[in-house]
Amino acid sequence: MIANPLKLKKIHHVEMWVGNAKQAAYFYRQAFGFSQIAYAGLETGQRDRTSYALEQGKARLLLTTPLDSQSEISEHIKKHGDAVRDIAFHVEDADFAFTQAVERGASAALEPRDLIDTNGSARHAAVHTYGDTIHSFISYKDYKGSFLPGFESREMPGADVGIVRIDHIVGNVELGRMNYWADWYSRVFGFERFMSFDDKDVSTEYSALMSIVMSDDSHAMKFPLNEPAAGRRKSQIDEYLEFNQGPGAQHIALLCKDITQTVAKLKESGVEFLRVPDSYYELLPARVGSIKEDMETIRRLRILVDRDEEGYLLQLFTKPVEDRPTLFFEIIQRCGSRGFGKGNFKALFESIEAEQAKRGNL
Numbered sequence: 001m002i003a004n005p006l007k008l009k010k011i012h013h014v015e016m017w018v019g020n021a022k023q024a025a026y027f028y029r030q031a032f033g034f035s036q037i038a039y040a041g042l043e044t045g046q047r048d049r050t051s052y053a054l055e056q057g058k059a060r061l062l063l064t065t066p067l068d069s070q071s072e073i074s075e076h077i078k079k080h081g082d083a084v085r086d087i088a089f090h091v092e093d094a095d096f097a098f099t100q101a102v103e104r105g106a107s108a109a110l111e112p113r114d115l116i117d118t119n120g121s122a123r124h125a126a127v128h129t130y131g132d133t134i135h136s137f138i139s140y141k142d143y144k145g146s147f148l149p150g151f152e153s154r155e156m157p158g159a160d161v162g163i164v165r166i167d168h169i170v171g172n173v174e175l176g177r178m179n180y181w182a183d184w185y186s187r188v189f190g191f192e193r194f195m196s197f198d199d200k201d202v203s204t205e206y207s208a209l210m211s212i213v214m215s216d217d218s219h220a221m222k223f224p225l226n227e228p229a230a231g232r233r234k235s236q237i238d239e240y241l242e243f244n245q246g247p248g249a250q251h252i253a254l255l256c257k258d259i260t261q262t263v264a265k266l267k268e269s270g271v272e273f274l275r276v277p278d279s280y281y282e283l284l285p286a287r288v289g290s291i292k293e294d295m296e297t298i299r300r301l302r303i304l305v306d307r308d309e310e311g312y313l314l315q316l317f318t319k320p321v322e323d324r325p326t327l328f329f330e331i332i333q334r335c336g337s338r339g340f341g342k343g344n345f346k347a348l349f350e351s352i353e354a355e356q357a358k359r360g361n362l
């Protein structure tokens with residue numbers, strides 16, 4: 001198999017289509033510590049939508065809202081609520097990536113086109129992935145601006161909370177479709193199956209899920225795919241699929257260097273996290289052994305820890321960041337481990353299900 005057949009460089013940004021991008025941008029600046037870097041809207045000659053580009057470390061979010069009821073953005077929001085539309089890649093050559101992707105079985109979403117302004121130009125194309133989500137391919141020619149041609153630099157600093165980059169982005173797909181999409185990422189992107197979890201790893205009394213992690217050869221871009229597994233009651237994946245009205249991005253994991261600092265700041269600024277049960281911390285030292293971080297701080301901030309053969313990781317999950325129980329964020333710090341917190345799944349699911357029960361969805 002050819003390594004990196006589309007010549008992907010990295011995740012360029014994740015675009016969310018939202019009902020009110022101005023307020024969403026405020027939320028991600030004030031609550032998550034992103035800085036606004038660029039803007040496109042009526043004042044920049046963009047008539048149908050307004051977008052705010054935000055950045056923290058190397059993680060970039062693009063928040064876009066429609067300016068009329070007829071656009072595909074409005075339809076997307078009507079169906080999915082505020083949701084991820086595009087997981088965009090910076091590539092060597094957008095035309096090449098697009099042609100290769102389509103030849104390898106992807107369906108075209110946007111034919112290659114120029115994006116041009118006074119700062120230079122870029123090429124942009126896109127293909128469809130699960131649900132109504134797309135993957136954009138972006139390559140620059142001689143661009144000197146801060147985000148993409150069409151955007152003007154409009155800086156508004158946020159209080160950085162220590163997020164370094166996007167670690168992984170998880171997609172939820174329908175029952176029976178996980179293998180289809182794993183094969184799709186393997187065929188189209190040349191990704192490998194990095195690891196997988198089945199219902200024996202990830203189940204509680206009520207629900208279960210199956211997961212396959214697809215990764216590029218450098219393990220810099222990781223895309224786990226979940227599907228629901230049969231449980232006694234409705235699983236969290238079923239709940240997502242119901243409220244997102246189909247498949248879509250379930251969570252964006254943000255990598256940080258010092259999770260105790262990051263989580264403390266996020267909690268201070270009002271980000272809501274899943275409540276990890278007390279019982280989790282009683283069993284923790286025996287399960288993970290000694291870690292660099294202070295166990296009392298970990299317990300106080302309700303951070304999750306997991307260990308595997310390579311090391312350990314610390315992680316915590318926010319509650320959904322919109323009213324529909326759909327997209328949420330993960331904060332993750334890696335200390336050797338390249339895993340996803342398999343040992344936390346059960347403890348975590350019990351916590352998720354307690355929230356789900358409050359919403360009358362269990």
Ligand SMILES: [Fe+2]
Binds near residue numbers: 168170340
């Ligand atoms: Fe995750």
